[in-house]
Amino acid sequence: MSSLERSEASTSSGFNIDFKALGPFLALVGLFVLGTGINDAFLSGGNLSNIFTRAAFIGIIAVGATFVITAGGIDLSVGSMAAFISGAMIVVMNTLVATLGAGIETVLIGVVLSVLLGIAAGAVNGLVSTKGKIEAFIVTLGTMGIYRSLVTYMADGGTLSLDFDVRGVYRPVYYGDILGIPVPVLVFFAVAVAGYVLLNMTPFGRKCFAIGSNEQVARYSAIHVDRVKTLTYVIQGLCVSVATIIYVPRLGSASSSTGVLWELEAIAAVIIGGTMLKGGYGRIWGTVIGAIMLTTIGNILNLTDAISNYLNGAVQGLIIIVAVFLQRGDWRRKKSK
């Protein structure tokens, strides 16, 4: 919410740069400068489009996570959910080839299935935690295991591969572009804009903020707390399904290792972007930048020999901790309590 940011800015004495809001953006710029310095190839069109396309998966999922976290919840099941949905899509599309052939219809049915499964899986997370009054952490830890083992079961412990012909039809969704911009990036942008409008400009978004900052106050303000919270998980599920729809044509397969640790990357993107893990304050654009930052780090490590690629996770972890530390903003002030 811009007014909150403004108040932060106006109360911090001295020069009026709002570090809290701009922090992630400045850090991203820093990373780009670093990347360019390390390797000229960094700024090449091919590399940049690669970064943004990869950021799209985590980014789309993280937009959904921004809703869940702003409303005071958490969803650990997104990676497994993505694996499960890809698996189900592949199985169904492969089966349909026999009757419908490997055409657009088959892919469309796969896409619709993905959306329905995403909504259903999100609703399960939301309803079990609100109606059952169980911590979201526990519920989604449970469904994380459930969704993951469902895909392992479908794949019989191996790998599910998409029918070769369907793959050809489906391919443009990942590899295609419009006016030179890759489709995944366009979808990411559209999801982010929709997320921004929903979170910042609608009554629903306002209710998410209210619930995350104090559930009791929200309840006393005649807000259907359970309904709004459940909806945030449904939005999360929908985002996972959209990300999956883009992901399936990329690899053309799903296995028990699909989407492993995506939940951590998504949550990291949200937190780097300035959303508060304890709820009550969320920023979609921050999340978008967070997702791009995470992929950029991986990309830079690929382009340099200075740090082993295997240390990608360590560098990401470090960046998350530093980002949150900087955002807290009180490192500039003296300890006040």
Added chain:
Amino acid sequence: MTDAAVHAVNPDQQARVRLSGREICKSFGPAQVLFDVSIDLHAGEVHALLGENGAGKSTLVKILSGYHQPTSGALSLDQADVTFEDSEVAENHGVILIHQELNLAEQLTVEENIFLGREIKRGWFLDKAVMRAEAKKLLDQLQCDVDPRTRIKDLAVSDRQMVEIAKALSKNADILILDEPTAVLTGREVDILFDQIRRLREQGVAILYISHKLDEIKAIADRVTVLRDGRLITTEPVTDVEKDDMARLMVGRDIKQMFPDRAPVEAHDVAMSVRNVSVDGQVRDASFDLRRGEVLGFAGIVGAGRTALMEAIIGLRDRSSGEIERNGEPVSIHSLQDAKKCGIAYLTKDRKGSGLLLNMDMRPNLTLLALEKFGTVILNRKAEEAALANAIEAFDIRAADPKAKVGDFSGGNQQKLLLAKVMETDPEVVIIDEPTRGIDIGTKSQIYHFIGDLTKRGKSVILLSSEMPEMLGLSDRIAVMAAGRITGILEGNDRNEHEIMRHATGISGKQGVSVYE
């Protein structure tokens, strides 16, 4: 360290300056809230600090106890300059502050809270037995019979406050600062607290006491300091200032009429009837009519079931039986949303826990309850800003920085914002629970007049209050509850303290008589 055996009220002792602040200024960002304030705390003296909401009392005492640093000005302890880098340093010098907001760890037990950070150990392990015994002793001293093993979250607010006091006592304060300790206490507890304060005074402890209740100041203080808009107005012996003087010094003008005039209301014009409402274990068979344009007071001792009844009416609590009618038509209310649709609004007494979003600014707080008024698809920010401008004007909300988080507002301004939030739904029936807790006398009068205006516009008000003058001054009729039942509805000349007490305690009951003092 003060010698406990010092004799009471010896003149030398009285004049001994312990802690003093010299020309203290404090700004938060661009807003300056304290201007050159000086104050001396003497050993063996109770010094009262008075001022309107937002005058800067809490800010001043936080500076005196190391929670804030002054922007300029200095502190001295026993005539030597001193800096309290943080509250721990201040506590090591014997300066203890009991905060206005309760500062207890909700999930921990009473004993764990009392010894938090100062746990008693035997070898490497916590000595729980000793801590429990110590906690018990402290609570006994305060005649507070809560089990030291209870978790804070299961305690009533007044008991939590007593635990705060026990915790402060256990730190053996030399200089004890109490920031509105009695706002949530009942009369009996206030008496007990005052006994403790007197005992400490006799032991030579310097005490700084903040309260909006002028009777209390008269009863306990030796000297008073008045702040207005962050400036020191005066420091005088309490015997030299009457209550009216205090009010005038605080507000800067005379308060001519504390309560609004009441016009008679039509007895047959009923806005809401409540029929045989019961809540398991809390309310039994409560029935009453609320007339259009009246203020119906609800009195009773703590635990009489008033809040439970109101929460049952507005759908926040399950009713085991009972019906509600609005304007003669039965209505079905099972949630706060239903109540809102029926034009009934509820102003909670817990403004921090269930009233306001403390980490947000005014605008989202104001519109939260009436959000659909500002757009069903996209929120109209302009309309929200306009509503906020109106509310600031209509309810006289004074905020140094209108974009600040409401958690940083003074209590009175929070309360006015809460009132504005509830009125944003334009309700016909307003249930108001403790509207003036922790509110200064000028603002109180303002809030009373707001309530009076509501009834003049044909709204009906139910008022829950534990302050007798407020109950008598505002209500047209007073319903009294005891042990979950409505024991009487007092009208006309029966609206008096004696009758209220008689109905509130039953015929023989004596406990809680001093709730209203």
